[in-house]
Amino acid sequence: MGGPAAQTRPARCLVPELIGMPSAKFGFIGCGSVGRTLAQAFSRAGHQVAAAWSRGGEGALQMQQEVEGLRALASAQAVADTCDFVWLTVSDDAIARVADGIAWQSHHKVVHCSGATDIEALAKAKSDGATIGGFHPLQMFTDPAVALRGLPGVTVGVEAAEPAFLETLKRLAGDIGCTTVEVPRGQRAIYHASVYYVGPFFIALLSEAVSIWKSFSASERDALNALLPLLAGTTSAVTSSSLAKGMGGCVARGDVGTVRRHIAAIDLFSPNAGELYRSLTERTIPLGLARASLTTSVADQIREALSTAPTAKG
Ligand SMILES: NC(=O)c1ccc[n+]([C@@H]2O[C@H](COP(=O)([O-])OP(=O)(O)OC[C@H]3O[C@@H](n4cnc5c(N)ncnc54)[C@H](OP(=O)(O)O)[C@@H]3O)[C@@H](O)[C@H]2O)c1
Structure with a gap:
C-alpha cells in the first residue's frame, strides 16, 4: 500500500529516481501556451515544477498562479540556477539566443519544444556539460486549459543524442498521458512541415x-x-x-x-x-x-x- 504521497500521485507518475534525477526540479523559460500547459501537466503528474521566467514577466506570474509551489523568477539564469530540468518553451527563433545566454552545469537537462528546430540550437548547454533534447507535443496549443484537457493520447516527437536521456523523455511523455515517436536526426524541419497539414x-x-x-x-x-x-x-x-x-x-x-x-x-x-x-x-x-x-x-x-x-x- 502506498503512503499519502503515493495516494495523491497519478498511478503512471514517473518516480524521479528512475530518470537518475532524485528530487529533480523542473523550470520553465518562456511562459506562453506550451510552457503553461506543460508546467501544469507535469505538476499534476507529481513532478516538482519549481520556477519560471518569462521575458515580459506576466507569463511567469500567471504560471505561478496556475502551478502550486512554482516561483516566478527575475531571469532565465535564475531558473537554471534553481532547477535541474529546464524547459526552453520560447519561440523557435529565440531558443538558441536564450540558451546561449545561460551558464549551464553538468546536472542540467535542457529541452526545447520546437518541432522544426534542431536540438543543436542548445549547443551552448551541451558544451557547458548539460544533456540536451527535444520534446515536441503534436498538439495545437492556444488556450492552455483546452490544451491540457487534450494532452492525454497526444504523441510527442522526442530526440536526444544520449539513449538514456531519450528514454527519460519517453517516460516523461508517459507521465502526462502521451505516447512518443522518435524524430529522426536531421529530419525535424520536414517532420514538422508534415504536421502542419493537420494543424x-x-x-x-x-x-x-x-x-x-x-x-x-x-x-x-x-x-x-x-x-x-x-x-x-x-x-x-x-x-x-x-x-x-x-x-x-x-x-x-x-x-x-x-x-x-x-x-x-x-x-x-x-x-x-x-x-x-x-x-x-x-x-x-x-x-x-x-x-x-x-x-x-x-x-x-x-x-x-x-x-x-x-x-x-x-
Ligand atoms: N503552439 C503550438 O501549437 C506548439 C505545439 C508544439 C510545440 N510548440 C513549440 O513550443 C514553443 C513555444 O511555443 P508557444 O506556442 O508556447 O509560443 P507562445 O505562446 O508565443 O510563447 C512563446 C514565449 O516565448 C517568449 N519569447 C519569445 N521571444 C523571446 C526572447 N527573445 N527571449 C525570451 N523569451 C522570448 C515569449 O515571451 P513574452 O510572452 O514575454 O513575449 C512567449 O512567452 C515553440 O518552440 C513552439 O514551436 C508550439
Missing part, C-alpha cells in the same frame, strides 16, 4: 469552407457547428480503416457529374477557391483508385473536368 493548414481549409457558408448567409459558428461533427466522422472513418478506405465522397464513388457541378459552383464563388478545389480533388484521385471504387477511366474523366482553368463568371 494550421487544416484550419485554413476549415476557413475556406466557412467562407463558402458565409456566401449563403451562415455565420462562422453555424458553419463550424455543422462541419465539425463531419470532421469527427472523417477521423473516425480513417482511424477504423485506412486513408483510402476512410474516404467517401464523389471522387471515391466516381460521380463525375458531381465533380463538374462542384467546379462550376466554386468557380462562380471565386476563381481562387476554384484553384484550391482542383488541387485538392486531384490529391483525392489516388486514394479513390487505391480503395478500388474509382476506375482509371472515370479518374481520367475527373482529371479532364479539373483541367479547365478557373475563371470569374458573371
Whole structure:
C-alpha cells in the first residue's frame, strides 16, 4: 500500500529516481501556451515544477498562479540556477539566443519544444556539460486549459543524442498521458512541415469552407457547428480503416457529374477557391483508385473536368 504521497500521485507518475534525477526540479523559460500547459501537466503528474521566467514577466506570474509551489523568477539564469530540468518553451527563433545566454552545469537537462528546430540550437548547454533534447507535443496549443484537457493520447516527437536521456523523455511523455515517436536526426524541419497539414493548414481549409457558408448567409459558428461533427466522422472513418478506405465522397464513388457541378459552383464563388478545389480533388484521385471504387477511366474523366482553368463568371 502506498503512503499519502503515493495516494495523491497519478498511478503512471514517473518516480524521479528512475530518470537518475532524485528530487529533480523542473523550470520553465518562456511562459506562453506550451510552457503553461506543460508546467501544469507535469505538476499534476507529481513532478516538482519549481520556477519560471518569462521575458515580459506576466507569463511567469500567471504560471505561478496556475502551478502550486512554482516561483516566478527575475531571469532565465535564475531558473537554471534553481532547477535541474529546464524547459526552453520560447519561440523557435529565440531558443538558441536564450540558451546561449545561460551558464549551464553538468546536472542540467535542457529541452526545447520546437518541432522544426534542431536540438543543436542548445549547443551552448551541451558544451557547458548539460544533456540536451527535444520534446515536441503534436498538439495545437492556444488556450492552455483546452490544451491540457487534450494532452492525454497526444504523441510527442522526442530526440536526444544520449539513449538514456531519450528514454527519460519517453517516460516523461508517459507521465502526462502521451505516447512518443522518435524524430529522426536531421529530419525535424520536414517532420514538422508534415504536421502542419493537420494543424494550421487544416484550419485554413476549415476557413475556406466557412467562407463558402458565409456566401449563403451562415455565420462562422453555424458553419463550424455543422462541419465539425463531419470532421469527427472523417477521423473516425480513417482511424477504423485506412486513408483510402476512410474516404467517401464523389471522387471515391466516381460521380463525375458531381465533380463538374462542384467546379462550376466554386468557380462562380471565386476563381481562387476554384484553384484550391482542383488541387485538392486531384490529391483525392489516388486514394479513390487505391480503395478500388474509382476506375482509371472515370479518374481520367475527373482529371479532364479539373483541367479547365478557373475563371470569374458573371
Ligand atoms: N503552439 C503550438 O501549437 C506548439 C505545439 C508544439 C510545440 N510548440 C513549440 O513550443 C514553443 C513555444 O511555443 P508557444 O506556442 O508556447 O509560443 P507562445 O505562446 O508565443 O510563447 C512563446 C514565449 O516565448 C517568449 N519569447 C519569445 N521571444 C523571446 C526572447 N527573445 N527571449 C525570451 N523569451 C522570448 C515569449 O515571451 P513574452 O510572452 O514575454 O513575449 C512567449 O512567452 C515553440 O518552440 C513552439 O514551436 C508550439
